Structures are given as structure tokens and as C-alpha cells.
Amino acid sequence: MATTADFKNGLCIEYNNGLYIITEFQHVKPGKGPAFVRTKLKNIHTGKVIDNTFNAGVKIQTARVENRAYQFLYKDDMGYHFMDTNTYEQITLEEGMINAPSLLKDGQEVSILFHAENETPLTCELPAYVILEITYTEPGIKGDTATNTLKPATVETDAEIRVPLFINIGDKIKVDTRTMSYGERVK
Numbered sequence: 001m002a003t004t005a006d007f008k009n010g011l012c013i014e015y016n017n018g019l020y021i022i023t024e025f026q027h028v029k030p031g032k033g034p035a036f037v038r039t040k041l042k043n044i045h046t047g048k049v050i051d052n053t054f055n056a057g058v059k060i061q062t063a064r065v066e067n068r069a070y071q072f073l074y075k076d077d078m079g080y081h082f083m084d085t086n087t088y089e090q091i092t093l094e095e096g097m098i099n100a101p102s103l104l105k106d107g108q109e110v111s112i113l114f115h116a117e118n119e120t121p122l123t124c125e126l127p128a129y130v131i132l133e134i135t136y137t138e139p140g141i142k143g144d145t146a147t148n149t150l151k152p153a154t155v156e157t158d159a160e161i162r163v164p165l166f167i168n169i170g171d172k173i174k175v176d177t178r179t180m181s182y183g184e185r186v187k
Helices: none
Strands: 012-017 018-028 034-043 049-055 059-062 065-076 078-085 090-093 108-115 120-125 130-136 150-155 158-162 172-176 179-185
Touching: 012 090, 090 120, 130 158, 158 172
Parallel strands: none
Antiparallel strands: 012 018, 012 059, 018 034, 034 049, 065 078, 065 108, 078 090, 108 120, 130 150, 130 172, 150 158, 172 179
16 A cells, blocks of 8 residues: 555555556645645556546555566467576467567567566557567659658558658667657667
8 A cells, every 4th residue: 555645656556456557646736725636547458548537645556566577589379489598498479568679679678567466467568669670651852851741651561651852761770669650760
């Protein structure tokens, strides 16, 4: 059990028969009336973010969760297969648990969030940026560099990303896994 004084970003709580992670919180002490805490809670299973207000001092049930490093092995009919980099144990996750499954490539390091009490995987997060190679894109028009025009490009994982006109086949780019967008070209 914890109180609202223990709130911090990333704390996992049990609320309304679900697991939520606190993404933002603000302690408010109005001039009139009791203090309260405004929060933004992200549902671990659905990804939906809700706003909620707790009275100051209210007891909240916390959930013990652990982030563990895993390596992506392969995908088949059963799902996505990962290996623990410490114990070499393998687990299989379904596509809905992974934040950007189309950007996963063999050997990619990921972080899997586990519920510590019953050892069940909750979510799988890729790093904020991954480096991928362009396998197909139309050639850019020479001299057309003054505009912020984007063109479609296919990366090595068969995901389609919008890239600037100067990107060519064989270039390596940094892709933001949260927004599935182009970050920068990598040398």
C-alpha cells in the first residue's frame, strides 16, 4: 500500500480492476478546500490514458513490476519469440503486447515489463530509436531539397516509413519507435 505522497512517474498501481502506470502527476493545494493530486494514468493492457484526481493521503494499492532485457529471436504462427539475455529462457508474446512490432528485427534488444508477483509479461517496449536500412524507395528528384516533402520508403523489416527526398536505397536511418517516423540519417 502507498499513499498519494508516494506518487512518482512510472509507478504501477492497481486501480479499477486494472494495472495503470502513472505518466504525470501534480500535487495541488488550493487556497480553499483539501489538497488533491491530479494524475494521468496509462492502462498497461490497452494503452489508453485517463485523467484521474485522488484526494491527498488516499491509500493506493501498488503493483510490483520489473523491466527485463530480452532479445528478439523470430516470429511465427505462435507469436513473437524472445530470449532472456541472462538466463537464456524463451517466451512468446502476442503482437498486441509490443509497442512497434513492425520495427522488430532479429537480435533486437527490447525491454519486457513483468508483473513480479505472478511472473506474467505485461508489455514489450522497443528502444526509443532503432537503426534500420532502406530496402526500397523511389529516387528523389535532383534539386528538390528546399521543401519538407516526404516520400514512402520500405525498411529491412518491411515497415513503411515516410522519409525525406534525399534518402536512397541502402541508407541507414534512425526511426522513432513511438511515432513510427523518420529521425535522421545514420552514417
